[in-house]
Amino acid sequence: MHDLGEHFFRRAYGRLVALLSRRQGVHQLEAVEDAVQFALAAAVETWPTSSVPDNPEAWLFRVAHNHLVDEARRSTRHERLAVRYGAEAAMADAPPAFLEGEVRDDLLRMLFACCDDALPVESQLVLALKVLSGFDVREIAERLFMSEANVYKRLGRARQRLREVEFELADLTPAELASRLPAVQTILYVLFTEGYLSSHADGAIRRELCDDAIRLTHELAEHPVSAAPETFALLALMHLHAARLPARQDGSGGLLLLEEQDRSRWNQREIETGLVWLARSAEGATFSRYHAEAGIAAEHCLAPTLAETRWERIVACYSLLDQLAPSALHSLNRAVALAEWQGPLAGLALLDGLSPPSWLIGSYLWDAVLADLHLRAGHGALAEQHRAAAIASAPSAAVRAALERRLRSR
């Protein structure tokens, strides 16, 4: 039996949608997605009873391509389109096999197409998960904690936008690609974070999102138009976080805090890969927020124990991060690191000078940090007050359990 690999169908979906969209035009995206879906269904039906073709993707490509041609002939509306765009002529010469490099190029172009700054980031993410990661509406809703109706709406608007701008993948110039690169990095960062920080109970689902983000970022890092220090730093950051994923959960799916994690379960190969990309990201004069975040992750990975963490370096990285991408959340994290380095009062002093936005005050993080710092500083009443608030606003049972442990035991 031919082994297709764990995510073969989803990956083939993304690759074929990109490949066919480039040939057919992005305005045909829905027809292309239908055709690829049809080809995958045909594969599920025929491969197990006959055998898997030598080149499964080329087989899928031919079936999807033929389906598109049939559908175009069947529909009068598409017939007119076909005449206008000469689509049928373009479709007639399907390649017997396609070049790996070409598909990867198409995949990246599709990613760039998703990152249209006329769309909100959430919609870019929804579109990327649909066309590149091959998730359906229900699966996207589950992963992003959105309603299915919301996912539908976002997808509809995103596709409409692609039709309106008559944007063609093949037409993207290197300059245009370069100008969209920050948006592409953002979307991959968000995709990774969705997986890494998700309160999703199913660890496999979180891992899947992280792996998809890493896979696409590798494509980005290895392509000449997007092989930039920021991309390398982003990739380093992902690997250095992914290294610690297996240790973040206890046997029953509960969340483990950094101090509770068994560091021997950190994936050393991931750490090494992350450090290699971090070194590459340092070539050149750029220092981005991804550099700062990768630097923080690297410090955690390199510390043999929590006590041996070089907190002063982490504080410095958070300061840089706060300058590059100002956010009260970064200040909050800096306060935590500072408290580890110079004691709880130093952390509290930093937070005193802060006027946090309402979203942060309303989140459990703010109260959890204050509760912890006050507890360690011996301010019992204040600690209890913030502890109660943090636990009350915990977004999931796993987070609540972690808070209850942490804010009691020290």
Add this chain to the structure above:
Amino acid sequence: MPRFLCLQRSFPATGGGERPSPAQMQAMYAKFNEWREKFQQNLVDLGGRLGAGRMALPDPPPDGPLVEAKELVGGYMVISATSLDEALQIARECPGLVRPGSGVEVIEVHAPG
């Protein structure tokens, strides 16, 4: 061992017509392979889906409407089993065969020998 012809019969779907996602198709594919592995001794001919067909008829043709098999049957396979019950169980366990909109008819094949 007796042989059985399994005919996939399609019925008008009653809801649940949602298309599987690529991840679900991956799972279906894996399940089918597991099933195939489990019953490899029983699977004589995995058959397949029925395509276009034509009938060769005597002259003059018989009266009445002639229903083509394809109208009734989506696909076929041949399995071996010790009894109709066992054959039915094997077919029932085949992923994707018995579901909303599809069922399977299992018929013993009488052959000499």
